[in-house]
Amino acid sequence: MNRPVAAPDTRDIEIERKRLTDALAETWKTPSGIWGALATVDHKIIGRRYIVTAFVFLGLGGVLAALMRIQLAQPEARLLGPDRYNQIFTMHGANMMFLFAVPVMEAVAVYLVPLMVGTRNIAFPRLNAFSYWIYLAGGTLLWTAFALDMGPDVGWFAYVPLSGPQYGAGKRADIWAQMITFTEISALAVAVELVVTIFKQRTPGMTLDRIPVFVWAMLVTSFLVIMAMPAIVLASTSLILDRLVGTHFFNPAEGGDVLLWQHLFWFFGHPEVYIIFLPAAGMVSTMIEPFARRPAFGYLGLVMALIATGILAFGLWVHHMFVAGLPRLGDSFFTASSMAIAIPAGIQVFCWLATLWDGRLVFKTPLLFIIGFIVTFVIGGLTGVMVASVPFDTQVHDTYFVVAHFHYVLIGGAVFPLLAAIHYWFPKLTGRMLNEALGQWSFWLIFVGFNATFFPMHILGLEGMPRRVYTYQPDLPWHGLNLFISLSAVILIAGFLLFFINAFRSARVGEVARDNPWDAPTLEWATTSPPPSYNFPMIPVVGSLHPLWDDRDSLAVANGLRTDRRELVVTTLAAAEPQAREASPRNSIWPLWAAIATTIMLIWSMFSPWAVVWGSVPVAVALMGWFWPKGTPEDES
Amino acid sequence: MIHLRRACSSALLAAPLAGCSGNWQSALDVYGTSAISLKHLIILIVAVCSLVWMLVMVALIAALWRSRDARPVSPEPGRERRLTIAVTGAVVATVLIISTFTIMSFVATRALSVAGQDELTIRVRGLQWWWGLEYIGPDPTSRFETANEIHIPVGRNVRLKLEGLDVIHSFWVPSLAGKQDLVPGRSNELTIRAEHAGIYRGQCAEFCGMQHAHMALLVIAEPQADYDTWAATQRQAAARPTDEETATGLQTFLAKPCAACHTIRGTAAAGTTGPDLTHVGGRRTIAAGLFETTRGSLAAWTADPQTIKPGNNMPMVPLTPDELRAMSAYLASLK
Numbered sequence: 001m002n003r004p005v006a007a008p009d010t011r012d013i014e015i016e017r018k019r020l021t022d023a024l025a026e027t028w029k030t031p032s033g034i035w036g037a038l039a040t041v042d043h044k045i046i047g048r049r050y051i052v053t054a055f056v057f058l059g060l061g062g063v064l065a066a067l068m069r070i071q072l073a074q075p076e077a078r079l080l081g082p083d084r085y086n087q088i089f090t091m092h093g094a095n096m097m098f099l100f101a102v103p104v105m106e107a108v109a110v111y112l113v114p115l116m117v118g119t120r121n122i123a124f125p126r127l128n129a130f131s132y133w134i135y136l137a138g139g140t141l142l143w144t145a146f147a148l149d150m151g152p153d154v155g156w157f158a159y160v161p162l163s164g165p166q167y168g169a170g171k172r173a174d175i176w177a178q179m180i181t182f183t184e185i186s187a188l189a190v191a192v193e194l195v196v197t198i199f200k201q202r203t204p205g206m207t208l209d210r211i212p213v214f215v216w217a218m219l220v221t222s223f224l225v226i227m228a229m230p231a232i233v234l235a236s237t238s239l240i241l242d243r244l245v246g247t248h249f250f251n252p253a254e255g256g257d258v259l260l261w262q263h264l265f266w267f268f269g270h271p272e273v274y275i276i277f278l279p280a281a282g283m284v285s286t287m288i289e290p291f292a293r294r295p296a297f298g299y300l301g302l303v304m305a306l307i308a309t310g311i312l313a314f315g316l317w318v319h320h321m322f323v324a325g326l327p328r329l330g331d332s333f334f335t336a337s338s339m340a341i342a343i344p345a346g347i348q349v350f351c352w353l354a355t356l357w358d359g360r361l362v363f364k365t366p367l368l369f370i371i372g373f374i375v376t377f378v379i380g381g382l383t384g385v386m387v388a389s390v391p392f393d394t395q396v397h398d399t400y401f402v403v404a405h406f407h408y409v410l411i412g413g414a415v416f417p418l419l420a421a422i423h424y425w426f427p428k429l430t431g432r433m434l435n436e437a438l439g440q441w442s443f444w445l446i447f448v449g450f451n452a453t454f455f456p457m458h459i460l461g462l463e464g465m466p467r468r469v470y471t472y473q474p475d476l477p478w479h480g481l482n483l484f485i486s487l488s489a490v491i492l493i494a495g496f497l498l499f500f501i502n503a504f505r506s507a508r509v510g511e512v513a514r515d516n517p518w519d520a521p522t523l524e525w526a527t528t529s530p531p532p533s534y535n536f537p538m539i540p541v542v543g544s545l546h547p548l549w550d551d552r553d554s555l556a557v558a559n560g561l562r563t564d565r566r567e568l569v570v571t572t573l574a575a576a577e578p579q580a581r582e583a584s585p586r587n588s589i590w591p592l593w594a595a596i597a598t599t600i601m602l603i604w605s606m607f608s609p610w611a612v613v614w615g616s617v618p619v620a621v622a623l624m625g626w627f628w629p630k631g632t633p634e635d636e637s
Numbered sequence: 638m639i640h641l642r643r644a645c646s647s648a649l650l651a652a653p654l655a656g657c658s659g660n661w662q663s664a665l666d667v668y669g670t671s672a673i674s675l676k677h678l679i680i681l682i683v684a685v686c687s688l689v690w691m692l693v694m695v696a697l698i699a700a701l702w703r704s705r706d707a708r709p710v711s712p713e714p715g716r717e718r719r720l721t722i723a724v725t726g727a728v729v730a731t732v733l734i735i736s737t738f739t740i741m742s743f744v745a746t747r748a749l750s751v752a753g754q755d756e757l758t759i760r761v762r763g764l765q766w767w768w769g770l771e772y773i774g775p776d777p778t779s780r781f782e783t784a785n786e787i788h789i790p791v792g793r794n795v796r797l798k799l800e801g802l803d804v805i806h807s808f809w810v811p812s813l814a815g816k817q818d819l820v821p822g823r824s825n826e827l828t829i830r831a832e833h834a835g836i837y838r839g840q841c842a843e844f845c846g847m848q849h850a851h852m853a854l855l856v857i858a859e860p861q862a863d864y865d866t867w868a869a870t871q872r873q874a875a876a877r878p879t880d881e882e883t884a885t886g887l888q889t890f891l892a893k894p895c896a897a898c899h900t901i902r903g904t905a906a907a908g909t910t911g912p913d914l915t916h917v918g919g920r921r922t923i924a925a926g927l928f929e930t931t932r933g934s935l936a937a938w939t940a941d942p943q944t945i946k947p948g949n950n951m952p953m954v955p956l957t958p959d960e961l962r963a964m965s966a967y968l969a970s971l972k
Binding site: 167256292343392395 | 672683694697716743799825947
């Protein structure tokens with residue numbers, strides 16, 4: 001790994017382009033072979049892995065959803081027993097929230113944010129590699145447990161006492177709680193990386209008011225992760241302690257409190273919803289520009305709405321507890337705050353409508369998904385206003401009405417934008433275009449299938465069907481709608497299958513993409529599709545919010561970075577003025593060892609508290625290896 | 638397996654059955670004071686929200702339609718100003734609607750919590766997976782226990798004291814009132830009042846484990862006189878066996894582990910783990926709403942509770958066919 005100290009003439013300013021790109025490729029490369037793949041810290045490779053893994057979990061979660069719909073298609077069906085069904089709905093919720101929705105948004109950001117801010121790698125790239133391995137381990141733990149009939153069966157929010165030591169037998173609830181620990185660690189790691197990347201690695205000239213809205217959204221989201229996750233760390237750790245070492249945090253007989261769990265969980269759990277939705281909103285604001293052929297209307301309003309949502313997100317958690325018997329006056333405060341969040345959501349919707357109104361629209365698949373998003377998300381937002389009202393909520397809480405509501409918000413509000421984003425950024429991810437005809441087909445199937453599946457659930461809820469029931473009795477008039485829903489789900493599943501087929505096929509034989517196939521204005525399109533390992537041969541300098549539109553012919557570049565070692569430009573927080581050249585770590589296998597050591601410790605600690613003591617020794621060894629100076633050029637700077 | 642048909646025949650209850658005309662477990666088919674006012678609120682909010690959605694859709698469709706015209710790409714100040722005015726107007730309208738909803742909701746919440754004079758108090762205990770009921774009267778002699786079937790007089794406020802004994806459950810009879818959780822370590826209350834006589838079904842609304850789906854209850858609202866008759870019957874001890882078969886049934890019940898978990902007042906059976914069976918034959922359903930109570934369903938349930946309701950806390954007690962026949966006859970006789 002040792003290299004001779006570089007001569008001064010290896011600064012990029014002095015050498016011609018070919019030599020420049022060759023030198024950069026050599027410096028930033030990921031060696032081929034399995035070892036190279038395991039040791040890489042390239043944010044693009046890790047981001048792609050993250051995205052693919054998250055979509056695998058989406059597919060698995062979808063299979064569980066299909067099983068539930070087969071079971072519920074008729075009353076008193078015996079396809080699944082209560083034990084298996086309860087594992088399946090818990091797995092579906094936990095998987096979709098913790099292993100798909102949150103990670104996939106962070107995954108897209110891991111790939112895109114460094115490109116959109118014009119830097120060569122994400123901040124703390126080894127931590128990034130570590131976060132992926134930890135995420136993969138958490139997902140594998142959960143699904144392995146499920147395959148062994150040890151899957152959690154207490155619901156994705158695992159209310160005590162049901163998940164406590166007395167009623168949650170075996171290791172099922174521990175597996176849920178420890179899976180949360182894995183996803184906490186990986187989400188916190190990515191959040192820190194993104195905050196630092198966005199604050200300190202923006203390319204020169206990218207002042208605060210020139211940051212793409214998606215990057216703003218990820219900044220707000222990352223702060224939400226950093227502030228919300230400690231609550232769930234506390235909750236899941238206390239639960240494990242109650243279960244493993246006999247503490248009584250949640251045992252009312254010993255002075256504990258059952259509702260403490262709900263407060264802690266939802267103090268995390270409600271911001272969690274915005275951790276999923278804000279990136280999606282940011283994607284829409286960013287993607288709408290090339291398809292409306294104009295800048296998104298109301299940049300300041302869009303960014304302020306994201307920030308306002310992020311702040312309000314912490315003041316709503318009690319609306320999940322309106323029927324738990326808290327003081328009514330307190331409930332009213334949370335009604336007001338929950339209603340208020342409709343205002344920033346409204347601002348964004350109106351800005352998007354204004355953009356579409358004034359734009360010259362290009363009806364490609366991403367725009368279709370954006371339109372589908374507006375149609376369905378507004379429904380989800382309005383039913384959100386409904387359940388924010390305490391009296392309304394006393395009738396629909398924990399019914400299929402709520403199931404409909406949060407699927408409208410999560411699928412309509414987050415998965416539709418995500419699918420738009422995959423269609424939009426696929427060329428940047430793979431170098432090939434997704435097939436447009438298949439894309440439009442999959443949109444229509446998903447859009448029709450989604451609404452036919454989930455809209456009737458509003459009615460079922462009002463007709464008295466509680467959620468999380470493994471069956472219902474034939475004397476209740478829910479049979480017809482349930483059958484209709486199950487049949488509609490076939491259309492929805494067909495749409496997703498078509499999307500997956502399209503992605504597989506296009507990744508291999510799709511039309512080769514140009515650098516900027518959509519004529520988009522943001523920096524990720526200023527490099528090749530897919531980008532080289534060093535992202536940009538020379539660091540672009542921006543003078544506006546839409547550099548590729550406003551400086552169509554030539555983008556200014558910064559120079560002065562070394563090519564023989566990994567270097568980035570660090571800029572000031574507000575004005576993005578160049579501050580320093582900063583070394584960026586090389587590939588390393590140690591994040592993988594650290595992740596394996598952490599995984600062993602966390603799984604072992606479900607069985608013995610001593611795991612925390614002895615299991616931390618390998619973790620410490622791995623961290624020492626991670627940070628030990630290797631004598632690389634980067635260590636010297 | 639046996640399914641409970643809707644208990645809608647007039648043979649079951651002389652009073653007109655409001656619940657039978659439509660859905661008997663629905664927030665839209667309402668017969669309780671609070672459920673009626675909640676339904677009005679629900680309809681109003683849904684109507685306003687639907688209107689809002691339609692307006693947004695009109696704007697969206699217009700925007701998509703408009704895009705057929707070719708317009709210059711770059712924004713010009715005049716158009717931007719008009720867009721700003723439109724967006725600002727829409728945001729102001731949102732704020733107004735949201736504020737109105739908040740105030741309406743606040744007023745409706747207050748109306749829910751001041752329910753006036755309570756005339757009857759019932760302790761409702763949520764257990765995996767059935768409902769224990771204790772009627773509390775003005776004096777100790779008027780108290781009695783039953784399970785899974787609440788009788789209330791029409792037109793009177795009934796206060797339910799809700800207690801979760803194991804995990805969290807939620808009491809929800811949508812045709813009468815909104816739901817309220819039963820939380821271990823806390824005592825919650827809910828006041829219900831039926832405006833019409835009828836049978837209303839409810840079921841646990843908070844996931845509570847294996848048989849959450851089969852934790853139903855019935856609320857039977859009846860005229861005061863009928864209620865008084867029923868309550869007087871409930872206060873009495875169990876009917877004595879009248880023939881040899883039922884006498885054998887009682888003996889079997891006491892000899893087998895049954896009595897360790899169930900109470901039959903007037904006999905030696907005094908267990909408290911399972912439902913009070915003193916008048917089990919007079920209740921419309923068994924196993925928390927799973928079956929209509931018949932001698933046959935009682936026998937099927939006793940013979941193999943784990944196949945019928947997997948995971949429930951009643952073990953299978955081995956009985957000979959004769960014992961089973963006698964015991965089901967005895968239990969069915971406990972009107």
